[in-house]
Amino acid sequence: RELIVAAPDPRQVARAQRELAAVHELRGEGAAAVKARLAAATAFSSAGRPVDAVAEHIAVANHHQYASRHTEAIALAVRAQEDARGLGRLDLCARAMGIEGMARAKGDDYEAGLEIVRAALGLALEHDLTGASAELYQQLSVVLYHAADYPGAEVALDTAVALCDRHADPELLAGCQSCLAYVLLERGEWPRAVALCRTMLDEGHAAFVADGVLGAIHAREGKLPSARRLLTGAIARAEQRDHYALSAVGVPALARVAAAEGDDDQAGTHARALLESWRHSEDGHYAVSGVRWAAGFFASRGDRAGANACADGLTRIASSGGHADALAALAFAI
Numbered sequence: 001r002e003l004i005v006a007a008p009d010p011r012q013v014a015r016a017q018r019e020l021a022a023v024h025e026l027r028g029e030g031a032a033a034v035k036a037r038l039a040a041a042t043a044f045s046s047a048g049r050p051v052d053a054v055a056e057h058i059a060v061a062n063h064h065q066y067a068s069r070h071t072e073a074i075a076l077a078v079r080a081q082e083d084a085r086g087l088g089r090l091d092l093c094a095r096a097m098g099i100e101g102m103a104r105a106k107g108d109d110y111e112a113g114l115e116i117v118r119a120a121l122g123l124a125l126e127h128d129l130t131g132a133s134a135e136l137y138q139q140l141s142v143v144l145y146h147a148a149d150y151p152g153a154e155v156a157l158d159t160a161v162a163l164c165d166r167h168a169d170p171e172l173l174a175g176c177q178s179c180l181a182y183v184l185l186e187r188g189e190w191p192r193a194v195a196l197c198r199t200m201l202d203e204g205h206a207a208f209v210a211d212g213v214l215g216a217i218h219a220r221e222g223k224l225p226s227a228r229r230l231l232t233g234a235i236a237r238a239e240q241r242d243h244y245a246l247s248a249v250g251v252p253a254l255a256r257v258a259a260a261e262g263d264d265d266q267a268g269t270h271a272r273a274l275l276e277s278w279r280h281s282e283d284g285h286y287a288v289s290g291v292r293w294a295a296g297f298f299a300s301r302g303d304r305a306g307a308n309a310c311a312d313g314l315t316r317i318a319s320s321g322g323h324a325d326a327l328a329a330l331a332f333a334i
Helices: 010-026 030-046 050-066 070-087 090-106 110-126 130-146 150-167 170-187 190-203 207-221 224-240 244-260 264-279 288-300 304-320 324-333
Strands: none
Touching: 010 030, 010 050, 030 050, 050 070, 050 090, 070 090, 090 110, 090 130, 110 130, 130 150, 130 170, 150 170, 170 190, 170 207, 170 244, 190 207, 207 224, 207 244, 224 244, 244 264, 244 288, 264 288, 264 304, 288 304, 288 324, 304 324
16 A cells, blocks of 8 residues: 655644754754754744744844854844734834844944844833843843943843843843843952852853853952863853853953963963954954953963964954944054
8 A cells, every 4th residue: 555644734843843942952052953943933934823933033043143143143133023023023023123233233333233222122111011121121231231331231231130020031031140240240340240140050040151250250360270160161061052252251261260370372272262263253342351361461472473363353343343342452452
């Protein structure tokens, strides 16, 4: 007899791919999670569930901006906005706008990105979309953080955390806490940053970010063994997840540890790894502090090529964005 095999139900395929993506994310397998989410979006569209397809595209766009692939993030976020508007889903439209704004601000168009995020936040507040508003306050903080406006970023995050408590969304709260940890690190408010990281670890929120920020603080405080242990694990998990920001903070912190221990070769290796990672990204902020430190390290060791490479990188960052931190870092390198 001829064996007849029924075509798979696209609804079942979509659900399976979404669940598979969640498993990959839990295991820190960023690229595999993206592939599964895109497959889920396609299957949801075939199953006549376009809202779910938009949600998957938003998740992938957000992944791309975390990975510092801003061009890809913008393209997918714009597509998600168009689809969400057609479906009358203002919440999804606002979320997609926020991701587009973040990606544009992190790229070469800060003012346009800031305007888009603010417009999305206004839309969410106007329609009393509490969850989207909390997410957009967090995204506004990321935009301000990228421009080295750390006080403004902290104010936005305080509002986001308060909304997260009302909305009772642990994943969103974890994102807000992670952003606040970076801001407190940059502002030198290390006791508050340490307390926040301890809370994140106790609650199981973004543990690799908490470890990375704690490790960076320990490196600057001279607590070298604990810094190395925390940073090594955090960087490995960040790289699995395509989480560029943590790697850009953690790798130069490891270089500081090696330099403090007198291991110049290892410190140089980490510094060059930071430069290489930055070259393959579209980052204009997260690597600035580390590259600035690396310029001083190479110059103090008489490594002209290394110092010039740092100055060249900072020149590119400063010329595309021109924020105060990048210009100051370039002046230091020169």
